[in-house]
Amino acid sequence: MTELVATTPGLYPLPDWAKGELSDLKGHQKGDLITGDEGPEIVDVYDRARAEVVDAQVGAGLDRVVEGQPRWDDVLAHPLTIHENVETGGIVRYYDNNNFYRDPQVQGELTPSGDVAAELAAVDVDADALQAVLPGPYSLADLATDDHYGDEADFLDAVADFLAGEVEAFPGHETLFLLEPSLVESPPGDDTNERASDAIDRVAAATDADVVVHTYWGAVPEKTYAYLMDADVEAIGFDFVTETEDALYNINEYGTKDQVALGLVDGQNTLVESPETIRDRVEWVDERTHTDFERAYVTSNTELYYLPVNKFEEKLQALGDAAALAEVDA
């Protein structure tokens, strides 16, 4: 019997009051975005925003609780944009979205910063419910500009080592989601597939927690997927909102891990899926795959910051209710 675990990939919308307070405290220009050494007034707003989204997840009955990444102004590029050896360049488009982040231009060695560890330490839940979230090494390298390492392979390795260093500083956590949309949006070439998988391995090796490599905005190309299966992680995540056939093909052709993450709730549309719809989608995937999953993380396909707060909260509730509903049914 598959254990259903309700969770999300993190990166939540700020509560509306925090949007207003932070606009006033920080400003609207690119020079006003997060630096990593923000003053007490700004820290206080983030503390309250974090507490609110943690409460929302607990209230919705999610099985894993994320920090919500309220400070990640630069979305998945955040761990680099606040780094002391990284300069921020112009505003660039975040994948195919009407969203933008500051181009992180790596100027020196990527030493561990402890920034994300400090955020996790501030989350008031037990370690067995805490889920850490990071960009996967391939995506983070893809989002950045290297002005220091000089070689694509060296840079990817450096980003992986940097992320592994961040993970080593994490407080106790049950699950680590590594978000890897670039594996879909700008997949590695033939000569990089193995390196991308190895890079994920390096980060995963830094924790005893279950590691989920979550992919979205479509399916990973099959060759990349085959290499990804070599990575020593507990689960791969699939986006069944954007695309179903290629995801199913990868699973049935190349197999998948004993655990799986199912992106079944649309992180980029305000239409709220009912718990019954989510449960039906779990069954739909189950019927079309030949694997008996030990555990399925039931999640949104993408980050959730695209949504207005009311719909975001409704989606959390639907995910929590769907997992509970399925347990009763089972």
Add this chain to the structure above:
Amino acid sequence: MSEHNREQFRPDDHPNDHFLLTSIVGSYPKPKWLNRVSDLADDPDSKFTEEHLHEAHDDACRVIVDEHERTGLDTVSDGEMRRNEMVEFFADRIDGYEFNGPVKVWGHNYFDKPSVVDDVAYGESWLVDEFEFTNAAASKPVKVPITGPYTLASWSFNEAYDDDADLSYALADLVNEEVEALVEAGARYIQIDEPALATTPDDHAIVGECLDRIVAGIPDEVRIGLHVCYGDYSRIYPELLEYPIDEFDVELCNGDYEQIDVFTDPEFTTDLALGVVDVHTTDVESVEEIKANIREGFKIVPPERLTVSPDCGVKLLPREVARQKIENMVTATREIEAELDAGEIDLGPEVSAD
């Protein structure tokens, strides 16, 4: 059809034989007092009512139309004084939309991204009142910018339609209805704004189908422009030549005309509205600089098919900077026309003024 519908905008007292139509893309900086009183109207404790705000909008429209006319523009607008944002303004007037709250664009910049929750339908008029007021206030012809259906669809959450193409087509039919109403009210110059096409250029055929629907039944004497900005134009060229438009409006000054060659092969067959001042720098381009920018346009079209405009809406500029840019733009255009009249500009072998 574009040649005769351009000539109607030539002023009676135009000083030169050549006529390069000068125009604006749409938005203009709002007077500070208008922003202040808009906040007041939102404040329930204030005595400033919606009626007062309406009066303030009327006043602002008169001021900006007058400011446009004093710069010497051939076609003017109210600078979109009544509009808050290019999607929100229309979504607020279209049945089938709802608002749920702000979403992030970048940093702490947010946008009240609406959701389409039901079939879209034409309820109240969107722009006819705005046009009639502006037209009455203006002595020059008025250009009306409308956010295009593809952008209205792409920058909304789509809960009701199978895909964004279906939603775009449904919205295009409504835009057609609005354009008909505007034409009925006397509008002769309509610009469809489709900035979303720049972010997803592979959807150029959807935009084409939308434009077919928008112009259905619209008389030839109505000039239809299409504005697309901040993208890689090579991804939509030459496909855009199939669009049923009189004029394609581009932002090229910002990129120092690096993309100008995109439009030379194959031959550009519609009219070109060329951005000749950058809207993202407060440095006011000199008349001489702008004249050099206008001459870039002659690499693509002859003078009788060139419209001169800023790169995009100028609302983010300080108002005085915006005014100076437009004024220099008009001065540069008139000087170029005089030089053309005098035969002082060599148009090269491919593009002839005859």
